[in-house]
Structure formats: structure tokens, C-alpha cells
Amino acid sequence: MKKIVAYIGSRKGTKSNTYKFISQILEVTKQKFNSIEYEIITSNQLNIQPCNGCDTCFETAECPYDKYDDMGKLRQKIINSDFVIFGSPVYAHNVSGDLKIFFDRSSSWMHTMRLHGKGSMVCTTTSTSGHTTSLDYMSKIMNHYGSNLVAKYNCSVDYPEELYNEDWMRNTTELLSEEIIKSISNPQKSNSNLEYIFKSLKEIMSKCKDNNIENGELEYWKESRLIDYNTFQDFLDNEYNKN
Ligand SMILES: Cc1cc2nc3c(=O)[nH]c(=O)nc-3n(C[C@H](O)[C@H](O)[C@H](O)COP(=O)(O)O)c2cc1C
Incomplete structure (x- = not known):
């Protein structure tokens, strides 16, 4: 359902x-x-x-x-x-x-x-x-x-x-x-807007991670595994579209 x-x-x-x-x-x-x-x-x-x-x-x-x-x-x-x-x-x-x-x-x-x-x-x-x-x-x-x-x-x-x-x-x-x-x-699709937003945010979150800055938003990026992917489409394919 x-x-x-x-x-x-x-x-x-x-x-x-x-x-x-x-x-x-x-x-x-x-x-x-x-x-x-x-x-x-x-x-x-x-x-x-x-x-x-x-x-x-x-x-x-x-x-x-x-x-x-x-x-x-x-x-x-x-x-x-x-x-x-x-x-x-x-x-x-x-x-x-x-x-x-x-x-x-x-x-x-x-x-x-x-x-x-x-x-x-x-x-x-x-x-x-x-x-x-x-x-x-x-x-x-x-x-x-x-x-x-x-x-x-x-x-x-x-x-x-x-x-x-x-x-x-x-x-x-x-x-x-x-x-x-x-x-x-259908499988979840990314688009150019989502990729742009993902790339900009990933840059900020990666800087926080590299500098050991503790932050709830960064924790969410880690827990959800957003931080592990190079593109938003990769994230969707691996975390949603595989099943
Ligand atoms: C405070 C207020 C401001 C509104 N401003 C606009 C507006 O700027 N342009 C417009 O076309 N209609 C305007 N309306 C009309 C509403 O957008 C319209 O009636 C809408 O369908 C109401 O939706 P609702 O019944 O889901 O609340 C306004 C209505 C109210 C009450």
C-alpha cells in the first residue's frame, strides 16, 4: 500500500x-x-x-x-x-x-x-x-x-x-x-536541481566531517548514508531503487 x-x-x-x-x-x-x-x-x-x-x-x-x-x-x-x-x-x-x-x-x-x-x-x-x-x-x-x-x-x-x-x-x-x-x-529519479543541491550540501557536510565538527545535520547525513554517495541518483538507486 x-x-x-x-x-x-x-x-x-x-x-x-x-x-x-x-x-x-x-x-x-x-x-x-x-x-x-x-x-x-x-x-x-x-x-x-x-x-x-x-x-x-x-x-x-x-x-x-x-x-x-x-x-x-x-x-x-x-x-x-x-x-x-x-x-x-x-x-x-x-x-x-x-x-x-x-x-x-x-x-x-x-x-x-x-x-x-x-x-x-x-x-x-x-x-x-x-x-x-x-x-x-x-x-x-x-x-x-x-x-x-x-x-x-x-x-x-x-x-x-x-x-x-x-x-x-x-x-x-x-x-x-x-x-x-x-x-x-517507478524507481525514484534525480534531476539537475537535486544534483546541484546535493553537491553543494555534500561539500559543506564533508568539511564539517573532516574538521570533526559535531552537528545534528551531519549526523543525519551519516545515518542516512547521504554522505557516502557521489551523486544523489547513486543514493536513490542504492538506498531506494534496489528493492
Ligand atoms: C487574505 C486573502 C488574500 C488573498 N490574496 C489573493 C491574491 O493575492 N490573489 C488572488 O488571486 N486571490 C487571493 N485571495 C483569494 C484566495 O486565494 C482564493 O479564494 C483561494 O481559493 C482560497 O483558498 P482556500 O479556500 O483553500 O482557503 C486571497 C484571499 C484571502 C482570504
Whole structure:
């Protein structure tokens, strides 16, 4: 059974346009590929406090506040999944504050490529505009998390009217569900963005290792064996694609 988790930075729960968009993508995916289970989590379901800037995550690769709110629980669900979707309403031409809080609290994941071995997709909904900036930003985060981004997609609510346009929704959910199914049924692939990020981080982690600098992020690079490979594709092939 493959697991998909979607986290949506909207407090409107099942009434959220972004929830409606993503739930249709996932329903179509499940109709075509029976052996998936999915969970959609909207930010109103959880208590997640903003990052307070203590820097501890960069030293220990863990957020000390995860045990005081729901962030640790959400983090674990995402780590245990095979494919992740991040969704956001566009607020003031960017992602919602709730999604940004998740990204801030997970900044250390960008140093550990913590979502390695997973496919990802980012989705927004807008009234009319602002989605390009938001989707580009979310895509960049997915690359830094080490996930293989298979699609970034916006659904406009007012102009053009897409959310309740049946033809648009049928075509879009068809296209996006195919991308999800390809990602969860095939070996994990690297790409030029992931290789660039891997190479830059490996250089920093290797310097820390050579100079015996103790650091939680370096420990993670050792435990996960990221540090042992010359390319990210080698890492994926040996740690994921062999089985
Ligand atoms: C505070 C706020 C700011 C918004 N800013 C934009 C914007 O910059 N551009 C836009 O096209 N729509 C904007 N919208 C509309 C939402 O992006 C749109 O209604 C979205 O589908 C809401 O998603 P949700 O129902 O999942 O929360 C804004 C809505 C709110 C509440």
C-alpha cells in the first residue's frame, strides 16, 4: 500500500477551495490505482506555532518545539508517506501564513534533503492571480527537501473559473493523477536541481566531517548514508531503487 499525505495551509477545512481541488486529484488517483491510501490535512486541524528563530534545528536537525505542538505528529506522517502534496490558497500573491509556518519550522529539512526518496506535487488556488510566485516558491522548497517534484499546478476560482468547470477539472485531475501514479510506481529519479543541491550540501557536510565538527545535520547525513554517495541518483538507486 502506498501512502500519500497532503498538507494544505488553509483553515477552511473541507470548505477550502484548495482542499476541494486536491481531494479531486486524489480521488481520481485512487480510482485508477487501488493500492494507495491518502490523508488530507488542513492547517485548522492542527496547532502549529510559528518558528521562534532559536536556530536549534540547524544544530540538532530537530525542532525542540515539535513536542509542544502538533508539528512533530505532522512531520512524522509526511516522512512516513511515499508521496507528498503541499497546497496553499494564494494570499497577497504568496503562500498562506500557515504554509509558510510549516516551511519555516522545517528549514533544517533543506539541509538534510529530508524528503529524499519521495515524489511531490505543489498546488495552489487563487481568485485570479499570484499563483506563479507561490508555485515557484513552493517548488523550490520541494527541491531543497530532496523530493522529486512531478507537477506544480494552480486552480483559479474566479477568473478564469476552473474549480467548478467540469471539463477543466476532468482534464486536470487526469493529468495530475497520472503524474502521481508514475512517481509511486517507478524507481525514484534525480534531476539537475537535486544534483546541484546535493553537491553543494555534500561539500559543506564533508568539511564539517573532516574538521570533526559535531552537528545534528551531519549526523543525519551519516545515518542516512547521504554522505557516502557521489551523486544523489547513486543514493536513490542504492538506498531506494534496489528493492
Ligand atoms: C487574505 C486573502 C488574500 C488573498 N490574496 C489573493 C491574491 O493575492 N490573489 C488572488 O488571486 N486571490 C487571493 N485571495 C483569494 C484566495 O486565494 C482564493 O479564494 C483561494 O481559493 C482560497 O483558498 P482556500 O479556500 O483553500 O482557503 C486571497 C484571499 C484571502 C482570504
